[in-house]
Amino acid sequence: MDDTTPPAGIPADSAVVAAARETIEQAKGAVMLVYSVDADHAFAILRAASQALNIELRVIAAAVVAELPEIGGPEDLGALREDMDRVLFGTDAHTPAPESGMRGQ
Template sequence: MGSFRFYLDGQRWEWSDTVAHMRGYQPGEVTPTTEPLLSHKHPEDHPHLDRLITDAEPSSSKHRIIDTTGTIHQVVVVGDRLRDDTGAVIGTTGFYIDITDSHRNDVNDSVDETVVALEQSRAAIEQAKGVLMLVYGITADRAFDILTWRSQETNTRLRIIAERIVAAFGELAPGTGLRTRFDHLLLTAHQSVRRPQ
């Protein structure tokens, strides 16, 4: 799996070493631009790039990459809007998954399941970010940093942390001491939710 970023301003690309390898390049061997990216796309698959490049629209697709040796790779690309500090859309960010060695039927099922899981995961994370922004009066980026930190510190998936924060926050009664109670919630969100019997 490899990540990428595309900036509308200047049509600039950034890609990880893994994405470079998928195209047959060593890290730093070429400057990622739209031209070399398109040169490795299978001719029948070019339309899939339109939403990423022209509109920076969220998208997911399965298509083929032809690397520098002529080998065809089947890849899944998932992209979402890249925003600046003001919330304005400045490009696209996402990742590639090389699925060349997978069986076709399994791949179709896996892609569908992955997209559904990503959508559910994203919704939970966005809700948790909103809760953190409300309670602490912070930006979306800072809220995401906190979620990521808790995930790493507790070795718990980010989606699980987010879901538990949202669920537990819904049970907190409004009023004085909300911030203190939420602090405790944030510190214990990695633990299984236990309800009184």
């Protein structure tokens, strides 16, 4: 079960689920760009942030998407990574290490 699947016995509002998935995909794309990782690793980073902060993945994704206009463009990748670290993990010093077998930073 992913973060957009409602618990058993609770009917899903397909529009809400679709919106959550769209937001997660946007956030995943931003993480892919900022950290130079593939889609699977980007999702793993979002999931790690969700677990580390004990916040639902869709909420983390929404925070990433909301911050995109403030983070800026790719002119300074180091600054982008610091901003993304702040959004994902509440710190400027925690860039997740790539998992084994995945493309790194």
